[in-house]
Amino acid sequence: RRPIKSIQISFFEYDFSIEVRIANLFDISGATMISTNTIFEADVAGGKISIDSLQGQFTAKYYTGNQIELIKKISQELKIINKTSPYPMGTTIPIHTHGKTFYFTAMAEIGEGGNSSSTLTDIKNALNGLWTYVRLNGELQELVVPVIGTGRGRVKLSRKKMISIIAESFAKASMENKFTNKLIIAIRHEDAENFGINLYDIKDHLLHVLK
Secondary structure, three states, rough: OOOEEEEEEEEEEOEEEEEEEEEOOOOOOOOEEEEEEEOOOOOOOOOOOOOOHHHHHHHHHOOOOOHEEEEEEEEHHHOOOOOOOOOOOOOOOEEOOOEEEEEEEEEEOOOOOOOEEHHHHHHHHHHHHHHHHHHOOOOOEEEEEEOOOOOOOOOOOOOHHHHHHHHHHHHHHEEEOOOEEEEEEEEOHHHHHHHHHHHHHHHHHHHHHHH
16 A cells, blocks of 8 residues: 555544544644643753754744743733743643634643643643643634644654544544534655554554544
């Protein structure tokens, strides 16, 4: 079977679908999750957030040389939340820029050395927080989520397993109360190549665990 870039599973009885796509996260239309830390630290220029992290890539693409503007936006959104730092896993705030919506979702803790780390429980709580926020505040547009936790989050799970966890969490939440027509789980081209991602295999696995 020749390599493919995308697979999709539809839940016709609930009117939503899940797509797994090999693509650059920022090239996909729709509202996009950006994983962040529980204190919403956003200083990339000062080295507190790695330029190679998803948040670092976001900052470089949309706030080049102007991260102060992003930090200001984050601060304004956090003021609306009636909580204090560090914020609970799953705390989500919207950042609107370049005609797109990005959901910054707390998924990791920052250690003293500046490294981020997550547990599987943290990731599940982060996903539930994202789904809840989108249900209450979203606009039913397609939702894009990266394969979180497997890189700098340092969770010892394969990407195939993490994709399954994201898909299962989303399907369960959507069956209870639909909040988007479609979830797109985005796999980076480099990860697909480096870790031998086989989308046929992933589709077979998801059909087994979801249907």
